[in-house]
Amino acid sequence: MESSFAIIGEPNRRAILGLLASSERSVGEIERCLRMPQTSVSKHLRVLREAGFVEARVEAQRRVYRIRPEPLREIDAWLAPFRRFWTARVDALERHLDRMSKGSKTGRGSR
């Protein structure tokens, strides 16, 4: 399961990440929120953990999972070259860039 991209291809995994986006949760909480079998949650969490999307803090018998941004950032970065397709308010400009090719260093801090 190499790439970060493949990891978020799985809907349940996205759901888990979505949940954790708002705040950290224990496995049991995730299980209940998403109504998915505990064993399944644990497995997905393992994948997410090994890919660096989440990390766990041990708290008594439970493990509280939280987001780790790096892989998501990587994905965000990959999207960069495409942003001009919807960021460019001026259509003409976009068309222009299209044939002038490489000029993708669109300086201006977008985000």
Added chain:
Amino acid sequence: MESSFAIIGEPNRRAILGLLASSERSVGEIERCLRMPQTSVSKHLRVLREAGFVEARVEAQRRVYRIRPEPLREIDAWLAPFRRFWTARVDALERHLDRMSKGSKTGRGSR
């Protein structure tokens, strides 16, 4: 092959999209640039096309493919709730937001 996320899970597909990000290309050009069998390119393009990532213009015997932004935008949108994890320069602010919840419109960029 439902979701847009699953689509970009495939490395070759990302490569194709990456190529098209700079400018539109024919199947043959993609084939040569990426050194991947034509039949494979065509299949991936089909998947990308059906998922709305690309569209083709017919030009004589060749089909020139170009990016269609929508699905990529969808992915970009999905990332939104996570951006605060790396956008927040001030750690304290982030912690704060964590319990104050929604306030993610972090507009103002310095630098």
Added chain:
DNA sequence: CATTAATATGCCTTGACAGGCATATGATTA
């Protein structure tokens, strides 16, 4: 019309992985 170029499609095999179930591990409390 025959040939060649450009692209698409069908079939087949193989490998990955999600889901279900049972069970193991580890920590807690009585």
Added chain:
DNA sequence: TAATCATATGCCTGTCAAGGCATATTAATG
């Protein structure tokens, strides 16, 4: 220590999709 809660792991099975290969389709050109 036994019983229980919380989480992880192992095995098995079905599914689905990528890659290879041959071939079909469509357009251009001689």
